Amino acid sequence: MRLPDPAVLARPVTWWRRQSLRFRVTAAATAVLALALAVSAYVFVAVLGEALVRRIDDQVYQRAREIVALSDADRLSDPVVSADNTIVQVLDRDGRVVDATPNTDRLVPLLPAPAREAAVRAGEPLFLDGRPYALPGTLRVRVLGADRGVTVIVARSFAEVESSLVTTGHVLIAGMPLLLALLAAVSWLVVGRTLRPIALLRRGAAEVGATARSRRLPVPEARDEVHALATTLNDMLGRLEEADARQRALVSDAAHxxxxxxASMRLQLEVALSHPEGQDWKETAEGVLEDTLRLSRLAEDLLALARLDEGRLGRREPVDLAELARRTAERHGLALDLGPGPSPVVVGDALDLRRVLANLVGNALRHAASTVRIGVRADGAVAELTVTDDGPGIPPEDRERVFDRFTRLDDARSRDDGGAGLGLAIVRTTVEAHGGTVHLEDASPGLRAVVRIPLAR
Known part of the structure; x- marks a missing residue:
């Protein structure tokens, strides 16, 4: 057997996905409503039919009970009177019609003997085709037994029930498409009004460009999901604007x-080339080398920041902070304070954490009066690394600002160039990438940098 082509089967799905959200919501709502109406109409007609049949059965049964009572009392009239077009036949013990209503046959019973006996035993009404007895349509028949072997057959036409059900079906068939069309139109309008704020958001987003970064999207008055979406998008635009401002400031500061x-390298080389005979080439080379090393450090710092901004860390491995601090203290001849207990171990990149400690130690050495101390201890579920110097310190209002990129203070802590002002920015970005925090506090005298990173589990 040949299987259907998947591409052919996928065409309706592709067509559906290409339609507008307004169309899909309206079509889906209309389809679900049509199904619900169809099921409701079917249930309604079934319940209505059952109710009408039960009503006829009750009427037939009551009429049959009346005839049985009259027969037992020997008070039956001839012919039997029936004001509601009910068909009645009274049969004797031999199965002959001894009494009947004028609207039925007085010679042929409506049911043969076996069927009559079965109906009496079952005690339930049954359907009978009346055409063989010159009666139009279907009949609802009930058979009861009376005294002296008399059998009473009572029947009533089922045509009125069928007519009612057919009429109800025609009304439903004619009315459901109109109702569906009306509800589809209402759904189209309601969905359109519901999606209007989203269209406004789309137009507002289209107007946000490179020359209008500070523009915000319109926020609807209704406190609904669209309002939350607009607020979230505006917050995102604010963050993007801040990131763009930081990026522009970074480019400007880096260029500066x-x-x-x-400029220093160019000046030294131009002077050396203009007066080669009186130039100390070794001194010129040393000056150019110093500027080249400064450029190299700046490039490395910028690359490190770019990598951290992208969330790219190196190897994730256990790092012993006590061992890292011990090596740094030995290299620079610094005092080391280790807390009690085992060495605190964190999970991170050893090179990045070594850069953090090197930047803090380098900053402390540039501004210390005489002493720099490194401290490592475990504090609950975090490892705490401190670098303390006895220098002039930093005013409290500037202790957060120094973590900004290319920030250098104009007080005694910047008495030399001290680099490009990226050291502390790299420290905070690296520590936050490891899930930790860093802050500065007063050491009385001097300044203490405190790094807290979660311990390895």
Whole structure:
């Protein structure tokens, strides 16, 4: 057997996905409503038919009970009177019709003997085709036994029930499409009004460009999901604007930092080439080398920041902070304070954490009066690394600002160039990438940098 082509089967799905959200919501709502109406109409007609049949059965049964009572009392009239077009036949013990209503046959019973006996035993009404007895349509028949072997057959036409059900079906068939069309139109309008704020958001987003970064999207008055979406998008635009401002400031500051060593190198080389006979080439080379190293450090810092901004860390491995601090203290001849208990171990990149400690130690050495101390201890579920110097310190209002990129203070802590002002920015970005925090606090005298990173589990 040949299987259907998957591409052919996928065409309706592809067509459906290409339609507008308004169309799909309206079509889906209309389809679900049509199904619900169809099921409701079917249930309604079934319940209505059952109710009408039960009503006829009750009427037939009551009429049969009346005839049985009259027969037992020997008070039956001839012919039997029936004001509601009910068909009645009274049969004797031999199965002959001894009494009947004028609207039925007085010679042929409506049911043969076996059927009559079965109906009496069952005690339930049954359907009978009346055409063989010159009666139009279907009949609802009930058979009861009376005294002296008399059998009473009572029947009533089922045509009125069928007519009612057919009429109800025609009304439903004619009315359901109109109702569906009306509800589809209402759904189309309601969905359109519901999606209007989203269309406004789309137009507002289209107007946000490179020349209108500070523009915000319209926020609807209704406190619904669209309002939450607009608020979230505006918050995102705010963050993007801040990131763009930081990026522009970074590019501007980096260009400014690059310009100084490049200008120095250019000046030294131009002077050396203009007066080669009186130039100390070794001194010129040393000066150019110093500026080149400064450019190299700046490039490395910028690359490190770019990598951290992208969330790219190196190897994730256990790092012993006590061992890291011990090596740094031995390299620089610094005092080391280790807390009690086992060495605190964190999970991270050893090179990045070594850069953090090197930047803090380098910053402390540039501004210390005489002493720099490194401290490592475990504090609950975090490892705490401190670098303390006895320098002039930093005013409290500037202790957060120094973590910004290319920030250098104008007080005694910047009495030399101290780099490009990226050291502490790299420290905070690296520590936050490891799930930790860093802050500065007063050491009385001096300043203490405190790094807290979660311990390895």
């Amino acid at each position: 930092e690059l310009r100084s060593p490049l």
